[in-house]
Amino acid sequence: MIPNGQSVESVLASHGVKPTPQRMVIAEYLLNTLDHPTAEEVLDAVSGKLPVALSRATVYNTLNSLKEAGVVREVLAEPGKVRYDANLSNHHHFIDVKTGQIIDVPAEKVEKLGKLLDKKFKVHGVQVTFFGDLQQDESEQT
Amino acid sequence: MIPNGQSVESVLASHGVKPTPQRMVIAEYLLNTLDHPTAEEVLDAVSGKLPVALSRATVYNTLNSLKEAGVVREVLAEPGKVRYDANLSNHHHFIDVKTGQIIDVPAEKVEKLGKLLDKKFKVHGVQVTFFGDLQQDESEQT
DNA sequence: AAGCGGATTAGATCTAGTCTAAAGATATTA
DNA sequence: TAATATCTTTAGACTAGATCTAATCCGCTT
Numbered sequence: 001m002i003p004n005g006q007s008v009e010s011v012l013a014s015h016g017v018k019p020t021p022q023r024m025v026i027a028e029y030l031l032n033t034l035d036h037p038t039a040e041e042v043l044d045a046v047s048g049k050l051p052v053a054l055s056r057a058t059v060y061n062t063l064n065s066l067k068e069a070g071v072v073r074e075v076l077a078e079p080g081k082v083r084y085d086a087n088l089s090n091h092h093h094f095i096d097v098k099t100g101q102i103i104d105v106p107a108e109k110v111e112k113l114g115k116l117l118d119k120k121f122k123v124h125g126v127q128v129t130f131f132g133d134l135q136q137d138e139s140e141q142t
Numbered sequence: 143m144i145p146n147g148q149s150v151e152s153v154l155a156s157h158g159v160k161p162t163p164q165r166m167v168i169a170e171y172l173l174n175t176l177d178h179p180t181a182e183e184v185l186d187a188v189s190g191k192l193p194v195a196l197s198r199a200t201v202y203n204t205l206n207s208l209k210e211a212g213v214v215r216e217v218l219a220e221p222g223k224v225r226y227d228a229n230l231s232n233h234h235h236f237i238d239v240k241t242g243q244i245i246d247v248p249a250e251k252v253e254k255l256g257k258l259l260d261k262k263f264k265v266h267g268v269q270v271t272f273f274g275d276l277q278q279d280e281s282e283q284t
Numbered sequence: 285a286a287g288c289g290g291a292t293t294a295g296a297t298c299t300a301g302t303c304t305a306a307a308g309a310t311a312t313t314a
Numbered sequence: 315t316a317a318t319a320t321c322t323t324t325a326g327a328c329t330a331g332a333t334c335t336a337a338t339c340c341g342c343t344t
Contacts, residue, residue: 018321018322023322052324053323054324056326057325058322058324061322079332080332
């Protein structure tokens, strides 16, 4: 999600991405959803928001540019497709591998993980993917 | 990896998978490597180990059967390809998303994760995917 | 040995993503 | 304004990983 009242254009600019119309509508969509859409979903969502046709190649080009600039991250939750996550808040993911469900988790919840897991590694950031049952525990809702 | 002196055949049998020759050579390969090979790598590795040709479809069929039976897990470390992990020891993964490197982590190292992360969820098993730098900390080697 | 059901096969097909070559846009310099 | 350079976008061809199809094969049971 986009922080405070920052404009999409300024987000792109601050990451060194030249703000073309195509990049603007794609970034705007990504920065204003809590979902983690695939490239195809991005294409569907932003098609028609420009006076000209939007090419599939442009969507992939833009997603790769945004990824390299650090505006979005790839999330691998299901085989055969890449999902995209706008990366402006500091958070991580739970992924239920049975369903592909992606759950956002604030970074501070996992900050002690490095010491718990293995002293051989420094943890700068972590994404957590469940492979077992991910069951909601009704008795301990926060 | 395969536990103690158990045979590949008995592993398949105990998981309810009928031990055909094709399944035997595929399972034997997976159970005796520490790598996390792709389907293509499995095909390359076991081709020629049978007197007959081994079809690509059979490799995919077998990997899916083994996955459903719980003998292997899928590991998503790089876009566009699925890796397979023989799942007979209780462990998890660190994945460096910059390089795709997969690092095995014994389960007991992450068993407290559920409480740390979020009380809403019971953690039955977890796979940990790094998205930041995964740097080896030389001063704290175990 | 006849019949049945699951396993295997080669190759066609599907799908996500990349590549290509041409056209379009923007900036710079003269 | 014209010339040029560079970067972006485009449609469609292409690639790679994986699935599907329909025929055949294999091991049982009767």
